[in-house]
Amino acid sequence: MTESPIKTAEQIENLKGLLTPIAEREPGPVLLCLQAVQTHYGYVPEGAVAVVAEVCNVTRADAHGVFSYYSDLRKTPPPLISVRLCAAEACQAVGGRALAAAWGEACAADPNLAGATGTDEPVFCLGNCALGPAALVNDQLIGNVSVEALKSAVAAAQNAAEASL
Ligand code: FES
Numbered sequence: 001m002t003e004s005p006i007k008t009a010e011q012i013e014n015l016k017g018l019l020t021p022i023a024e025r026e027p028g029p030v031l032l033c034l035q036a037v038q039t040h041y042g043y044v045p046e047g048a049v050a051v052v053a054e055v056c057n058v059t060r061a062d063a064h065g066v067f068s069y070y071s072d073l074r075k076t077p078p079p080l081i082s083v084r085l086c087a088a089e090a091c092q093a094v095g096g097r098a099l100a101a102a103w104g105e106a107c108a109a110d111p112n113l114a115g116a117t118g119t120d121e122p123v124f125c126l127g128n129c130a131l132g133p134a135a136l137v138n139d140q141l142i143g144n145v146s147v148e149a150l151k152s153a154v155a156a157a158q159n160a161a162e163a164s165l
Helices: 009-025 028-039 048-056 060-069 089-093 096-109 112-119 145-164
Strands: 081-087 135-137 140-143
Touching: 009 028, 009 048, 009 145, 028 048, 028 060, 048 060, 060 089, 081 096, 081 145, 096 145, 135 145, 140 145
Parallel strands: none
Antiparallel strands: 081 135, 135 140
């Protein structure tokens, strides 16, 4: 996915068309509109926050405040394959930090792995605490995860992505 800032009049009008029904239907729609932008583009492109502010009738500072508060709202396009390791307490208690360090080393040692997965923010509890450490590879939840399990899940996700092209 390439970055595509919202700059042209046509891009702005298209985005307003996407967001106006949300802003008219929902109270306090800034977060919902930002989530809609991310669902549509995969991230929140440069320029989109200003459109959200206009459609929601709030200041750009207010909209930017919401945007910067929620770490799940992406500023850049997502990697081809998203790998998110749980960093919450239950997973830390069963080796989550060691796993994160080992995963970082595996990515550093394998440029293909790092290039495919990019760098994603940790996540704080995936609701799979009893099977920690837990991870999310794209939409696949993995429990009792190891570096080898992550590599297998990434390979499966790469195969699925290639098959869908
Ligand atoms: S603490 Fe990791 S899944 Fe809940």
